[in-house]
Amino acid sequence: MPSKPISELQSKVGETVKTVNGLRVEAGKVEEFANAIGDENPLFRDEDVAKAEGYDAIPAPLTFTRVAYFDRYRPDDVDEGLGFNLGFDQERVLHGEQAYEYERPAVVGDVLSGETTLTDVYQREGRRGGEMTFAVYVTEFRDEDDDLVLTERVTRIETGVADEEPDADRDEVDGA
Amino acid sequence: MTDRYERSLYAEDVSVGDTSPELVVEDVGIEDFVRYAGASGDFNPLHYDQSYAEAAGEDSVFGQGMLTANYTAHLATDWFGLDRITAFRARFKDRLYPDDTVTVSGEIMTVSDTPTGAEVDADLVATNQDGTELVTGTVTATLPEHPDNESE
Numbered sequence: 001m002p003s004k005p006i007s008e009l010q011s012k013v014g015e016t017v018k019t020v021n022g023l024r025v026e027a028g029k030v031e032e033f034a035n036a037i038g039d040e041n042p043l044f045r046d047e048d049v050a051k052a053e054g055y056d057a058i059p060a061p062l063t064f065t066r067v068a069y070f071d072r073y074r075p076d077d078v079d080e081g082l083g084f085n086l087g088f089d090q091e092r093v094l095h096g097e098q099a100y101e102y103e104r105p106a107v108v109g110d111v112l113s114g115e116t117t118l119t120d121v122y123q124r125e126g127r128r129g130g131e132m133t134f135a136v137y138v139t140e141f142r143d144e145d146d147d148l149v150l151t152e153r154v155t156r157i158e159t160g161v162a163d164e165e166p167d168a169d170r171d172e173v174d175g176a
Numbered sequence: 177m178t179d180r181y182e183r184s185l186y187a188e189d190v191s192v193g194d195t196s197p198e199l200v201v202e203d204v205g206i207e208d209f210v211r212y213a214g215a216s217g218d219f220n221p222l223h224y225d226q227s228y229a230e231a232a233g234e235d236s237v238f239g240q241g242m243l244t245a246n247y248t249a250h251l252a253t254d255w256f257g258l259d260r261i262t263a264f265r266a267r268f269k270d271r272l273y274p275d276d277t278v279t280v281s282g283e284i285m286t287v288s289d290t291p292t293g294a295e296v297d298a299d300l301v302a303t304n305q306d307g308t309e310l311v312t313g314t315v316t317a318t319l320p321e322h323p324d325n326e327s328e
Binding site: 029032033035036037038039041043053054055059061062063066067068069070094095096097098099100101102104105 | 211263
């Protein structure tokens with residue numbers, strides 16, 4: 001159970017926090033990211049290829065905005081709780097789901113900023129007993145014209161007992 | 177530029193039940209987890225420090241869930257084209273371990289006509305060599321009509 005009552009957590013639903021500042025999409029970082037995920041597509045490396053395919057510049061891979069977790073792009077008061085202190089026990093926090101909606105591809109030269117809204121908090125009985133607490137965070141990434149580029153939805157789960165499924169991804173437990 | 181990346185998929189080409197080419201990522205290793213850590217900023221030591229992982233009660237380090245999600249995103253990108261994808265979702269089901277081989281595949285679930293082509297929804301799944309699902313996902317793409325058909 002989180003260290004705070006569920007009613008207090010749910011009272012935060014609808015609150016919005018600035019979570020991403022000055023996320024500049026850079027060609028070197030895009031290529032490094034594409035390398036790391038094993039995608040050899042020249043689209044992520046060669047501006048001529050990108051332009052021939054109708055892009056304004058080299059585009060970023062679909063999940064590139066994970067880069068926003070680097071301190072460089074985080075306001076000082078934003079930690080792994082994405083600006084919301086829900087009292088989750090970080091050792092039992094799992095990453096349940098990650099979803100994106102795209103208005104357009106992010107491309108090299110974009111400078112993105114992001115605001116995160118806590119959109120849902122709910123509890124459910126875990127399969128191995130204990131209450132699982134779900135929190136859904138929606139981040140809108142906007143360009144320098146304040147136009148929406150993409151929306152990212154992250155679902156985090158505080159498990160009721162250790163090793164509750166799903167347990168595939170603990171990447172926000174104590175990373176970075 | 178190879179044929180693999182040519183834009184070949186148009187609204188006329190897709191039907192419910194069509195399957196994607198398979199994407200196979202062979203013999204994933206700790207180096208891949210480290211590379212993804214550096215690229216993404218996810219430096220949780222559970223993904224590369226064996227003694228840390230054991231102290232945390234794990235048998236082995238394991239990959240970032242988002243790394244497996246990226247293999248499914250990679251397939252979706254190759255299949256439909258990056259700028260045609262309007263939505264992508266990944267759900268984390270099980271862990272990716274060193275020496276795993278990941279196979280990603282997709283199947284078209286719905287095709288809806290639009291004024292300029294079609295909107296397509298597909299299911300995606302990444303499995304390991306034992307057939308265990310690591311990540312399931314969905315992708316939505318908007319495909320134009322084939323250019324040869326536009327003037328007719």
